[in-house]
Amino acid sequence: MVDVYIDGASAGDPGPSGAGIFINYKNGQVESHAVPLEMMSNHEAEYEALIHALDLCIDKGIKAVSFRTDSKLIDDAIEKRYVKNKKYQPYLEKALEKIDQFDLFFMKWVPSNQNRNADQLARQAIRKKK
Structure with missing residues (x-):
């Protein structure tokens, strides 16, 4: 099973945003993706990071x-x-549609200090955009 760490970040609310995706194949191979995003809130950037990561995994089979x-x-x-906030409903629907394509999918919350790689990539993506 592949571990995928995701994070979204915004410089403002809304502001320039970025998605960070760190993929650990657990065979010594890792991938890092810093994806610049449009102006959006931090929560929207988190959803965008999830959707981009799901697409990457689907594309890689x-x-x-x-x-x-x-x-x-x-x-x-x-x-x-x-989701309570209907603003995020389209993001959730898109993510669930993609999640349902996997044979096995787990989502786990981790403290920020265990998600540093994805966080740094998200911040790097914001700097790319500026």
């Missing part, structure tokens, strides 16, 4: 993944398959 995020909002939304 990965069928079993364990996603890690330090966003309670994302973790809760995926676990419950529900």
Whole structure:
């Protein structure tokens, strides 16, 4: 199973944003992706990071993944398959459609200090955009 760490960041609310994706294949191979995003809120950037990471995994033919995020909002939304704030409903629907393509999918909340690689990549993506 592949471990995928994701994080979204915004410089403002809304502001220039970025997605960080760190993929650990657990065979010594890792991938880092710093994806510049448009102006958006931090929560929207978190969803964009999730969707970009899902697309990467699907494109690579990965069928079993364990996603890690330090966003309670994302973790809760995926676990419950529900969002309170209807603003995020389209993001959730898009993510769930992609998640359902995997044979095995796990989402786990981790503290920020265990998600440093993805966080640094998200911040790097913001700097790329500026």
